[in-house]
Amino acid sequence: MTAQYGAEVASVYDSLIAPAMPLDEEIARLRPHLEGNRVLEVGVGTGRVATAAAPIAESLVGVDNSAPMLDAFRAKGVPANVELLEADFLRPLPFGAEFATAYSTMGSLACVRTRDELVTALSNIRAVLRPGGVLLFEYYSTAAYRPLVEAGTITVPTPHHGGTSTFTTTLDAASVLTMHTRVDAEPAPPVAFSEHILFIERDEVEACLEKAGFGAAQFYPAEGMQPYDWYHVRSEEW
Structure with missing residues (x-):
């Protein structure tokens, strides 16, 4: 899969x-x-969480399919017990x-285009977990993002960065949400990029987890203005 970021x-x-x-x-x-x-x-990026x-x-392996994001992490310094790997889930x-x-x-695991791709990604993660191992992940909250789809385009200030960010959000018939982002912060030149994610409800995410061999999910809905729901699942015994 081509790196989005x-x-x-x-x-x-x-x-x-x-x-x-x-x-x-x-x-x-x-x-x-x-x-x-x-x-x-999975989706270690520039190391914000890692x-x-x-x-x-004890030790941590961070995988990401974006070489520029991994390079940004390395430039900041990688902790001694962290290994980075460019890999596609x-x-x-x-x-x-x-x-x-x-x-x-x-929402890294949502960066797929079909439910089958989500099952594949989850199955690949389950394959490297010990029996009974735990997977915790954030997934795009439909409650948080549906207003953005309805709005189409919005521009908001970004006080911690300066300037504004403009988001144009669309949703197609295949449940793929596309968000085009433009960051304007003078005197820096504008930065633009796009994201594509599988935008599905909780029951469909849980169905994909079951197909991938995970047990029943604990679900924590997004709170306030936060954009992600949390899932906590355990790998079924082999």
């Missing part, structure tokens, strides 16, 4: 996107499943069943 996103991720998300809440949810464990992060998770985990991951915990934040 290339050099354009990498150039603004740490100044625009990361500051808008509450890292403390994510780490608090992950902590019990990180402590003393070998952990996999850098905070690494001191808690739609292909088998090059590990055995060695992880006690896998996690994915910022």
Whole structure:
């Protein structure tokens, strides 16, 4: 799968996107499943979560299919117990069943175009989890994003970055949501990029999890203005 988050996103991720998300809440949810464990992060990006998770985990492997995002992480310095790998979750991951915990934040697992692709991604993660291993992930909240689809285009200030961000959001008949983002922050030149995600309801996400061999999901809906729901599932015994 072609990386959605290339050099354009990498150039603004740490100044625009990361500051808008509450890292403390994510780490608090992950902590019990990180402590003393070998952990996999799917969609590690520039290391926003991995850098905070690494001191808690025994070791952490971060995979991402975007070389520019991984390069941005390396430029900041990678913790000693973290290994980075450029890999696509739609292909088998090059590990055995060695992880006690896998996690994915910022809706990374939604970066597929079909339900079958989501099942494939989840199956590839399950294959590298120990029996009974845990997967925690954020998925785009339909409650949060449907108003954006209805609005079409909106422009909002970005006080932590300066300037404005303009979002144009569409949803097609195949449940693929496309968001075009343009960041304007003078004197820097505009930055534009697009995201495509599978925009499905909770029952469909849970059906995909079941097909991939995970047990019943614990579900935590997005709160307030947060854009993601949380899922917590356990790999069924082999």
